[in-house]
Amino acid sequence: MESKRQKWLAGNAHVVLDAVVDAIITMDTQGIVQIVNQAAVDLFGYQAHELEGQPITTLMPEPYRSQHMGYVDSYLASAQAKIIGIGRELVGQRKDESTFPIYLAINEVQSAEGVYFVGIIRDLSEHKAAQEMLLKQKDHLAQVGRLSTMGEMTASIAHEINQPLTAISMYAQACIRLIEKGTPNMNIVLEAVRKLNDQSLRAGAIIERVQRFVQNVGGQRELVDLNTVLLDLRYLAVGDARLHGVELVFDLAQPSPKLLCDPIQIQQVALNLIRNAIDAMFEIDCKYGRAIKVVSSVSEKANEKMVEVRVQDCGPGVDEDNAAKLFTAFHTTKRDGMGMGLSICRSIVEEHGGELNFCNNAEFDKNNHGASFYFRIPLGGEYE
Ligand SMILES: Nc1ncnc2c1ncn2[C@@H]1O[C@H](COP(=O)(O)OP(=O)(O)OP(=O)(O)O)[C@@H](O)[C@H]1O
Numbered sequence: 001m002e003s004k005r006q007k008w009l010a011g012n013a014h015v016v017l018d019a020v021v022d023a024i025i026t027m028d029t030q031g032i033v034q035i036v037n038q039a040a041v042d043l044f045g046y047q048a049h050e051l052e053g054q055p056i057t058t059l060m061p062e063p064y065r066s067q068h069m070g071y072v073d074s075y076l077a078s079a080q081a082k083i084i085g086i087g088r089e090l091v092g093q094r095k096d097e098s099t100f101p102i103y104l105a106i107n108e109v110q111s112a113e114g115v116y117f118v119g120i121i122r123d124l125s126e127h128k129a130a131q132e133m134l135l136k137q138k139d140h141l142a143q144v145g146r147l148s149t150m151g152e153m154t155a156s157i158a159h160e161i162n163q164p165l166t167a168i169s170m171y172a173q174a175c176i177r178l179i180e181k182g183t184p185n186m187n188i189v190l191e192a193v194r195k196l197n198d199q200s201l202r203a204g205a206i207i208e209r210v211q212r213f214v215q216n217v218g219g220q221r222e223l224v225d226l227n228t229v230l231l232d233l234r235y236l237a238v239g240d241a242r243l244h245g246v247e248l249v250f251d252l253a254q255p256s257p258k259l260l261c262d263p264i265q266i267q268q269v270a271l272n273l274i275r276n277a278i279d280a281m282f283e284i285d286c287k288y289g290r291a292i293k294v295v296s297s298v299s300e301k302a303n304e305k306m307v308e309v310r311v312q313d314c315g316p317g318v319d320e321d322n323a324a325k326l327f328t329a330f331h332t333t334k335r336d337g338m339g340m341g342l343s344i345c346r347s348i349v350e351e352h353g354g355e356l357n358f359c360n361n362a363e364f365d366k367n368n369h370g371a372s373f374y375f376r377i378p379l380g381g382e383y384e
């Protein structure tokens with residue numbers, strides 16, 4: 001049997017070799033090419049006789065050329081296969097010096113004449129091109145994904161920019177009234193104009209955030225004092241809270257956690273939650289009270305310190321029907337709502353590696369009304 005096989009191989013080996021679609025190159029222990037098949041000729045653009053007798057490295061550009069010789073040497077020296085038996089991706093070089101990605105697997109063969117190596121080379125050009133195409137498409141999809149939320153983005157700008165615009169208009173009106181009265185108290189006017197300036201800067205910052213989102217650039221993070229960021233809400237929510245006679249009650253973690261975040265974004269989230277809380281409480285004519293609690297705390301989850309900010313209201317709470325849709329863009333139960341607030345909040349919190357959720361207060365205190373919306377964000381800085 002064996003001799004029949006050997007006989008057949010002796011007569012047909014070259015036919016089989018040339019029929020193989022992968023390039024096959026045999027070389028001696030010095031890395032000198034002995035035999036190449038037709039696929040190798042086609043792949044590298046050399047004639048068989050041009051390659052036979054040449055070092056295998058002729059088919060590789062630098063730095064693979066030097067590295068490869070190193071591998072063969074070290075294999076022979078240590079008898080430890082570095083590339084032998086294991087395929088690896090390399091770069092091949094054709095006769096015209098153009099390069100292309102290849103997959104090279106080398107096997108050691110023991111024959112009567114001694115050890116030699118058989119290299120099997122596969123052209124990865126198409127495979128790589130397909131991979132790159134896939135990557136590009138992924139990028140493109142991500143971009144399209146972002147742009148398809150363009151409608152949401154436009155809505156988001158409109159939604160967020162409304163807060164500072166309302167405040168700007170309020171401060172401007174206050175200035176007009178003061179000045180119309182004649183001999184205004186310049187200190188009060190100055191204070192109002194300063195706030196006006198703050199709010200217009202804030203409007204600019206919000207637009208910048210939206211631009212960053214569209215361009216897919218991460219927000220600017222800084223290490224901030226969480227309590228200061230939250231206490232600022234008293235001034236920022238002034239347009240809403242004071243108008244409605246609602247009281248913001250702060251219960252903040254002490255000492256104040258240091259949070260690595262974009263403070264403007266975090267304030268936007270808290271502000272949206274506060275606005276929703278006010279709406280909810282007024283929906284039932286504040287029959288359970290007018291206080292909104294803003295609570296911060298630090299907890300540890302899977303060895304990671306998380307800061308939690310909770311906005312707790314005494315509105316009607318969230319019913320089951322509504323619960324599933326709350327975070328969907330454009331879902332609103334309000335006559336003049338856009339339904340954007342919570343989806344904006346969620347995207348901001350998730351960009352910070354956190355989560356946003358809610359519960360009805362009755363879940364932790366059955367005599368309690370209303371809902372608590374909370375977000376948790378990894379601390380990112382040292383908790384001092
Ligand atoms: N504190 C809350 N208590 C009860 N229901 C709430 C509360 N916050 C939000 N909701 C419900 O979630 C819905 C979606 O809120 P979201 O902030 O996304 O939009 P919106 O407030 O309706 O409109 P806007 O885009 O102006 O914020 C609200 O319409 C309301 O039904």
Ligand SMILES: [Mg+2]
Nearest residue numbers: 272276341342
């Ligand atoms: Mg809202």
